[in-house]
Amino acid sequence: MSGTSQKFDRGTFLNFKAAAPEAAGAAATIKPSWTFWEEVECDNSVAVANSTGCVFAKNTPTWQTNTKRYPAAAAYYWVMREKLADHPGSKKYNKPMHRMTDKVQQEHNRTTICNKTGAGKWTAHPDATGDTQGVQCDEFPFAATLESGGIPTPVVNGGICAQLFAQKQDDGTWRLFDDDGYDPPTWKEICGRASMPGKQNGDAGRGPGLSGFFTKARVQNGGAFYMEIPQMEGCNPDDVCVIRP
Incomplete structure (x- = not known):
């Protein structure tokens, strides 16, 4: 049945x-x-x-983010996992994220964190690098998790998140920078928000990346999972970390 x-x-x-x-x-x-x-x-x-x-059932699965397909998004997720106070998705800190399948709540989470109107509205950073789908707002923790910044109250907009943007360098590598259109991160924030190339954002966080993992690992509603980025584990998040192909 x-x-x-x-x-x-x-x-x-x-x-x-x-x-x-x-x-x-x-x-x-x-x-x-x-x-x-x-x-x-x-x-x-x-x-x-x-x-x-x-x-x-007693094993908590781990999503290994694909750095070749989503280099900027993967680096961003890793920085957020390491530097946010709650370390969402960290196995080291025993802080798994939990899947949330309610589509209405997911959309609420996205529009709360990536709000395009009102106080704290998201605006794409002018120096962010786009792709075939432009530059999009990428939130972390993911909208499809119970740890999303859109769930706690009294959160009313994504202006309370740590703000970054991704930029592709001349040598083909990606760098993350603080978005100077907002207050600098204190790393006491409960969420992150970044100007990210649109296809990487869509594929990694909503498409075949995370969604494919949920299917393969059979993560049910409320099920716990960890996240790791193999090519970045062990790097100091306060240093410049370069992903090598």
């Missing part, structure tokens, strides 16, 4: 371990213990393309 799920254990096995003797010359004792295998969850869910599949 569509939308159903079931959890079960792959099984258990009896483990025996020799304990140290309690006194000199005494024989070692054998103590049995039960070891439980990881729990498996199978589902037939609309949330993951109305398909059937199984995952290890």
Whole structure:
């Protein structure tokens, strides 16, 4: 039946371990213990393309962002994960993000953080580099997560976010800069907002990037996940970090 799920254990096995003797010359004792295998969850869910599949329910999956396809977006997500106070998506800080499938709430989150009118409205930075889809507002944490800056109250616009823009350099690499049209980041913000090449924004955060991961990893509504950018892990976010192809 569509939308159903079931959890079960792959099984258990009896483990025996020799304990140290309690006194000199005494024989070692054998103590049995039960070891439980990881729990498996199978589902037939609309949330993951109305398909059937199984995952290890006790494992929190990790989205590895594709730096070759989305170099500017990936770098931006990594900086936000490392420098925002809540470190959303960080395995190191045990701060997973959680998927949110409500389309109405997702749109609310986007229009709240990337508001184009009113106080704190987003305006594309004039030095940001666009692509075939121009320059777009890219919010983090993602609109499709419970950690989105559009969910907490009394947030009313994206002017409260850390503001950046992405620019492609003459050597083909990408750099992130503070958007001087807004207050400098304090890194106490709960969200980020960046002027990002539109196709990278759409493909990474809303298209085949994150959405494809949700399907492949069978992340349900409310399900936790981490995010990492392999080519940038270990770099100091206060330094200039260069992604090498």
